[in-house]
Amino acid sequence: VARIAIIGLGLIGGSLGLALKRANIDGLEIAGFDAEWGVGGRARKRGAIDHEPRGLRATVEGAAIVIIATPISQIPSVLEEIASALGEHAIVTDTASTKADVMRWAEGALPPPVSFVGGHPIAGKEQGGIDNADASLFEGRPWAVIPSVRASEEAVRAVENLVALTGAHAVLVDAAEHDSYLAAVSHLPLIVATALFSLASGSRAWPELAQLAGPGFRDTTRLASTSPDLSHDIALTNRAHLLHWLDRMIEELGRVRATLAGEEADKQLAELFARVQAERDAFLARPPEHPGPARPAADLSARERMAAFLIGEYALRRTKEVQEMIERGERRREGER
Amino acid sequence: VARIAIIGLGLIGGSLGLALKRANIDGLEIAGFDAEWGVGGRARKRGAIDHEPRGLRATVEGAAIVIIATPISQIPSVLEEIASALGEHAIVTDTASTKADVMRWAEGALPPPVSFVGGHPIAGKEQGGIDNADASLFEGRPWAVIPSVRASEEAVRAVENLVALTGAHAVLVDAAEHDSYLAAVSHLPLIVATALFSLASGSRAWPELAQLAGPGFRDTTRLASTSPDLSHDIALTNRAHLLHWLDRMIEELGRVRATLAGEEADKQLAELFARVQAERDAFLARPPEHPGPARPAADLSARERMAAFLIGEYALRRTKEVQEMIERGERRREGER
Numbered sequence: 255v256a257r258i259a260i261i262g263l264g265l266i267g268g269s270l271g272l273a274l275k276r277a278n279i280d281g282l283e284i285a286g287f288d289a290e291w292g293v294g295g296r297a298r299k300r301g302a303i304d305h306e307p308r309g310l311r312a313t314v315e316g317a318a319i320v321i322i323a324t325p326i327s328q329i330p331s332v333l334e335e336i337a338s339a340l341g342e343h344a345i346v347t348d349t350a351s352t353k354a355d356v357m358r359w360a361e362g363a364l365p366p367p368v369s370f371v372g373g374h375p376i377a378g379k380e381q382g383g384i385d386n387a388d389a390s391l392f393e394g395r396p397w398a399v400i401p402s403v404r405a406s407e408e409a410v411r412a413v414e415n416l417v418a419l420t421g422a423h424a425v426l427v428d429a430a431e432h433d434s435y436l437a438a439v440s441h442l443p444l445i446v447a448t449a450l451f452s453l454a455s456g457s458r459a460w461p462e463l464a465q466l467a468g469p470g471f472r473d474t475t476r477l478a479s480t481s482p483d484l485s486h487d488i489a490l491t492n493r494a495h496l497l498h499w500l501d502r503m504i505e506e507l508g509r510v511r512a513t514l515a516g517e518e519a520d521k522q523l524a525e526l527f528a529r530v531q532a533e534r535d536a537f538l539a540r541p542p543e544h545p546g547p548a549r550p551a552a553d554l555s556a557r558e559r560m561a562a563f564l565i566g567e568y569a570l571r572r573t574k575e576v577q578e579m580i581e582r583g584e585r586r587r588e589g590e591r
Numbered sequence: 592v593a594r595i596a597i598i599g600l601g602l603i604g605g606s607l608g609l610a611l612k613r614a615n616i617d618g619l620e621i622a623g624f625d626a627e628w629g630v631g632g633r634a635r636k637r638g639a640i641d642h643e644p645r646g647l648r649a650t651v652e653g654a655a656i657v658i659i660a661t662p663i664s665q666i667p668s669v670l671e672e673i674a675s676a677l678g679e680h681a682i683v684t685d686t687a688s689t690k691a692d693v694m695r696w697a698e699g700a701l702p703p704p705v706s707f708v709g710g711h712p713i714a715g716k717e718q719g720g721i722d723n724a725d726a727s728l729f730e731g732r733p734w735a736v737i738p739s740v741r742a743s744e745e746a747v748r749a750v751e752n753l754v755a756l757t758g759a760h761a762v763l764v765d766a767a768e769h770d771s772y773l774a775a776v777s778h779l780p781l782i783v784a785t786a787l788f789s790l791a792s793g794s795r796a797w798p799e800l801a802q803l804a805g806p807g808f809r810d811t812t813r814l815a816s817t818s819p820d821l822s823h824d825i826a827l828t829n830r831a832h833l834l835h836w837l838d839r840m841i842e843e844l845g846r847v848r849a850t851l852a853g854e855e856a857d858k859q860l861a862e863l864f865a866r867v868q869a870e871r872d873a874f875l876a877r878p879p880e881h882p883g884p885a886r887p888a889a890d891l892s893a894r895e896r897m898a899a900f901l902i903g904e905y906a907l908r909r910t911k912e913v914q915e916m917i918e919r920g921e922r923r924r925e926g927e928r
Contacts, residue, residue, distance in 0.1 A: 376803055376804075376805040377805065377806075378805070378806070378807070395805065396802060396803055396805070398803060425802055425803060427799070427803075431799065432803075434796070435796060435799050435800050435803050436803060438790070438791050438794065438796075438800050439791055439800050439801075439803060439804040439805070439807075439808040440803075440804075440805060440807055440808060442787070442790075443787060443807055443808055443811040443812075444807070445844070445847055445851075446783060446787055446811065446844070447811055448847070448863065448864065448867050449840065449843045449844050449847050450779070450780060450783055450840065450843075451867050451870065451871050452843065452863070452866075452867050452870075453775070453779075453836075453839055453840055453843045454775050454776055455867070455870045455871075455874070457775065459771070459772060459775075462764070462768070462772050463772050463775050463776050464776075464874055465733060465762055466713055466733055466735060466762060466764075466769075466772050466773060466776060466777075467713075467776040467777075467874075468713040468714065468715070468732065468733070468776070468777060469714075469715070470715070470776075470777055470780055470781070470813070470814050471776045471777060471780055472875075473810045473811070473813045473814070474780040474783065474784055474810070474811055474813070474814055475780075475871060476807070476810045476811070477807050477810070477811055478867050478868060478871050479868055479871050479872060479875075480864075480868070481868070482861065482864035482865040482868050483861075485860075485864040485868075486857075486860050486861045486864050489851060489856070489860050489864075490856060490857060490860065493851060493852075493856070496851060497848065497851060497852055499790075500844060500847070500848050500851070501848070502790055503786065503787065503790055503844065504841055504844050504845060504848070506786045506787075506789065506790045507782070507783070507786050507837060507840065507841050507844070508841060510782055510785070510786050510837070511834065511837050511838070511841070514782075514826060514830060514833060514834060514837070515830075515834055519826070519827060519830070520823075520827060523822075523823050523826050523827065524819065524820075524823045526785065526789070527785065527817075527819035527822040527823050527826075528819040529789075530785050530788050530789050530792070530815050531815065531816055531817070531818070531819050531822075533788065533789075533792045534788050534792075534812060534815045534816050535816060537792070537801055537804075538809075538816075
């Protein structure tokens with residue numbers, strides 16, 4: 255029996271539990287914990303976790319992998335509390351939307367033999383919480399994986415396997431890259447959506463504006479409905495990168511303003527809109543290849559790799575080799591007939 | 592037999608034809624024209640129009656209502672060409688996304704007995720063209736109606752009826768209000784989405800950014816995939832209002848920037864995100880009441896009202912009164928039993 259612990263059973267933690275249960279790995283047990291009363295019970299009823307031990311420390315005891323899926327601001331206290339209850343070679347990962355602070359907190363809080371590998375599934379839904387958890391939430395999505403300096407090869411491999419089991423694909427990046435990239439394509443859009451909605455809703459003409467607002471306004475401002483706690487934590491833990499991209503966005507809007515007010519607006523706007531539409535269509539038509547883990551791919555399926563990690567990779571590989579020898583022998587014999 | 596003419600059979604013109612055919616009004620014939628070869632034939636095959644007369648002038652001849660659903664930039668030449676072919680009391684309307692220029696063009700081009708009533712259905716789809724036309728495109732959507740100074744009461748009522756038949760609700764505004772409101776909730780979001788996508792796709796890190804872009808980035812930048820010709824026409828025909836709102840957006844982002852960089856970021860960001868999320872949730876939960884036409888509602892259904900306009904309101908009202916008298920008489924007799 256191998257144990258995985260999930261701390262925080264909201265949309266992400268709950269969906270991760272459901273996805274792992276769906277992978278149907280022999281001998282896998284999932285323990286879960288949520289600070290909010292009743293959430294653990296609902297997660298158990300939905301089949302996202304098997305056990306709901308009493309308290310944080312009991313939840314992580316004996317766990318091979320611990321996944322922290324709480325709000326970002328709670329991660330430091332969770333790390334502090336679980337540190338001395340972790341098994342010696344436990345692997346700890348998380349699902350937070352920003353990474354530099356989390357990596358620093360983990361390095362400060364966890365004892366050396368424990369491997370921390372940061373994680374961030376790029377997936378979500380408008381409605382959060384365990385009741386909206388979904389086993390297929392991560393399918394086809396990127397999942398950023400950020401190894402800490404002290405993390406073992408085996409730990410990184412285990413987190414990649416975990417990611418593959420959910421149907422997502424691991425994208426290995428370092429924390430600074432992650433936070434800069436996400437600032438551009440996630441956190442800046444969040445700020446822009448919030449500012450755009452706030453500008454409209456703060457106008458004296460808001461009743462009239464709202465009456466004429468169509469699906470374009472809804473889509474462009476959708477991120478303004480992100481949980482305020484999450485938005486707040488993201489902005490504060492990715493402040494420097496966000497300020498950088500926010501400045502560039504203000505400059506970009508200034509350039510568009512100059513074009514619109516300028517004498518060559520007719521020609522230049524035609525070029526701008528045509529170029530951006532073509533680029534976006536190309537982006538939608540063939541999203542960039544994800545090169546996959548930057549290490550040699552094992553010749554095992556994700557499920558086999560997870561099982562390999564849990565039951566011992568050598569034993570599984572040996573079993574597989576033996577099976578292949580038998581199959582090859584059988585084929586040879588078939589060819590001889 | 593009464594005739595409606597639709598000029599321009601793209602997504603909007605085609606969907607309007609389908610919606611009107613679905614309303615199943617006795618004696619209604621729809622003539623259609625599109626400058627692009629083959630589009631008229633496809634519209635006829637899809638049942639969006641009945642006839643495809645040869646040329647623009649033949650299409651509007653004898654039409655009670657002419658709907659111009661071409662790109663904005665083509666409206667002046669369409670008005671010019673049809674002006675002398677219109678029946679004396681013809682009603683002309685349009686579906687353009689901006690209104691002040693269109694109202695001016697119509698006033699300059701159309702002879703006085705013709706009534707022009709501007710229109711703008713707030714509806715659309717990512718994919719345009721007759722092949723994506725949809726009879727239910729306008730259901731539950733606002734449709735701005737902008738009477739010209741010279742438009743008769745009857746003409747305004749007829750356009751409102753037309754709107755009601757599609758399942759949309761008419762919102763009466765003047766052209767300047769319309770263009771200012773739409774600049775805020777539609778054209779500014781278009782510019783913001785374009786700038787946001789352009790900023791990301793113009794970055795040297797775009798391959799990495801694209802790899803980590805999730806559904807939030809897609810939704811926030813969706814409007815950047817608007818047809819470049821449409822975006823261009825909107826920006827140029829609503830330049831002044833758009834510049835005003837673009838300046839306010841740049842100021843708003845500057846304020847958010849100051850908050851994020853400031854010493855009270857923690858508290859102030861929490862307030863900002865909580866306020867905007869609550870306002871957006873309220874907006875989604877109960878969209879503002881649409882007060883409906885600012886004139887006494889007739890005691891006829893939309894279908895009856897359109898038929899009334901087409902076959903003569905008096906006759907229909909009289910028929911209805913007679914039917915009601917008969918029903919009342921029957922009920923009285925039933926009560927006497």
